Amino acid sequence: MSNEVKFREIKTEIRVLGIDDRPFTPRSKGLVDVIGVVYRGGYWLDGVMKTSIQIDGLDSTERITTMITNSPHYHQLRVVMLNGITFAGFNVVDIKRLFKDTKLPVIALTKEGPNMNEIKAALKKLPNWRERWRAVKAAGDIFTLKTKDDAEFLSMQISGILRQDAEKIVKMTSTRSSLPEALRVAHLIASGLI
Amino acid sequence: MSNEVKFREIKTEIRVLGIDDRPFTPRSKGLVDVIGVVYRGGYWLDGVMKTSIQIDGLDSTERITTMITNSPHYHQLRVVMLNGITFAGFNVVDIKRLFKDTKLPVIALTKEGPNMNEIKAALKKLPNWRERWRAVKAAGDIFTLKTKDDAEFLSMQISGILRQDAEKIVKMTSTRSSLPEALRVAHLIASGLI
Numbered sequence: 001m002s003n004e005v006k007f008r009e010i011k012t013e014i015r016v017l018g019i020d021d022r023p024f025t026p027r028s029k030g031l032v033d034v035i036g037v038v039y040r041g042g043y044w045l046d047g048v049m050k051t052s053i054q055i056d057g058l059d060s061t062e063r064i065t066t067m068i069t070n071s072p073h074y075h076q077l078r079v080v081m082l083n084g085i086t087f088a089g090f091n092v093v094d095i096k097r098l099f100k101d102t103k104l105p106v107i108a109l110t111k112e113g114p115n116m117n118e119i120k121a122a123l124k125k126l127p128n129w130r131e132r133w134r135a136v137k138a139a140g141d142i143f144t145l146k147t148k149d150d151a152e153f154l155s156m157q158i159s160g161i162l163r164q165d166a167e168k169i170v171k172m173t174s175t176r177s178s179l180p181e182a183l184r185v186a187h188l189i190a191s192g193l194i
Numbered sequence: 195m196s197n198e199v200k201f202r203e204i205k206t207e208i209r210v211l212g213i214d215d216r217p218f219t220p221r222s223k224g225l226v227d228v229i230g231v232v233y234r235g236g237y238w239l240d241g242v243m244k245t246s247i248q249i250d251g252l253d254s255t256e257r258i259t260t261m262i263t264n265s266p267h268y269h270q271l272r273v274v275m276l277n278g279i280t281f282a283g284f285n286v287v288d289i290k291r292l293f294k295d296t297k298l299p300v301i302a303l304t305k306e307g308p309n310m311n312e313i314k315a316a317l318k319k320l321p322n323w324r325e326r327w328r329a330v331k332a333a334g335d336i337f338t339l340k341t342k343d344d345a346e347f348l349s350m351q352i353s354g355i356l357r358q359d360a361e362k363i364v365k366m367t368s369t370r371s372s373l374p375e376a377l378r379v380a381h382l383i384a385s386g387l388i
Contacts, residue, residue, distance in 0.1 A: 045382060
């Protein structure tokens with residue numbers, strides 16, 4: 001617990017990268033686009049980036065890292081938010097490694113808390129399931145937090161950031177819905193591009 | 195001049211569709227993605243849509259019309275903004291027909307005013323150049339307006355809307371730059387998806 005990024009103050013216009021994947025046909029194969037959206041706090045869009053990852057593959061951590069570190073926005077970014085830790089099916093992002101390789105704190109958020117037994121059962125059907133399961137477990141504790149309006153709960157896993165800082169950033173940037181703008185808009189863009 | 199949409203009042207959260215195309219390799223052939231972004235005034239993103247058109251083709255008006263009328267956002271939209279009238283090279287949008295077929299007023303905006311002699315010379319090298327030139331001329335008068343901060347000029351062509359209403363909407367929705375948010379963000383999304 002000694003290598004978190006410390007936020008002495010969190011600016012309302014903090015640059016957040018929100019990441020989501022494009023919907024795809026279940027049980028298909030191939031590549032799925034992953035969209036990254038740079039937002040200034042909960043207010044305005046600053047940029048968009050893209051990568052693609054294998055359905056049910058093992059490359060999401062590496063591909064997302066490269067997308068981030070190659071982006072012209074990289075050095076302005078302060079935090080990465082993921083729509084959960086599984087992309088393109090069960091291509092699990094190792095959020096510890098993502099933090100280590102990008103030096104950016106990671107917040108993975110979902111509306112429904114992950115059902116670990118279901119995930120484990122699904123992973124067991126895939127090749128390299130132990131590696132995937134290790135990444136799922138490495139994502140660490142699942143924290144529950146209330147949405148800004150206190151009406152719903154979100155599930156959160158974090159890497160490289162203190163829980164209270166992560167909660168503050170999530171609430172501060174959820175200006176238009178119960179999710180941070182970067183994640184809400186990443187989802188709208190990814191789903192609008194089918 | 196009798197069939198404009200009359201805006202009795204223009205709400206600050208008016209739903210605007212901003213349209214831009216993806217950059218593409220000059221002198222290449224094939225399809226280019228065109229992105230539509232639904233914005234609430236100059237404030238927040240409500241949705242994203244996509245179509246694709248032929249490089250230097252003749253299908254932009256029809257494809258953009260279909261993208262709009264097939265969208266779940268169609269009946270909430272109040273105005274369409276285009277980044278100029280030429281997409282994917284010289285695939286000219288006929289803004290009169292776009293208004294007629296969608297019933298939505300159209301505002302085409304550019305930072306540099308179109309150089310009609312250059313456009314005509316370029317069109318003459320393409321098949322069906324007379325049809326394209328007709329669409330360019332049909333876009334009508336080119337109005338110059340100052341950006342909100344009075345620092346720059348924009349060129350505007352309109353269809354189905356009074357000039358003063360169009361100017362008001364452009365200025366009201368230019369919250370983060372000299373362009374309306376819907377167009378600024380459509381450009382960022384389209385360029386980020388290469």
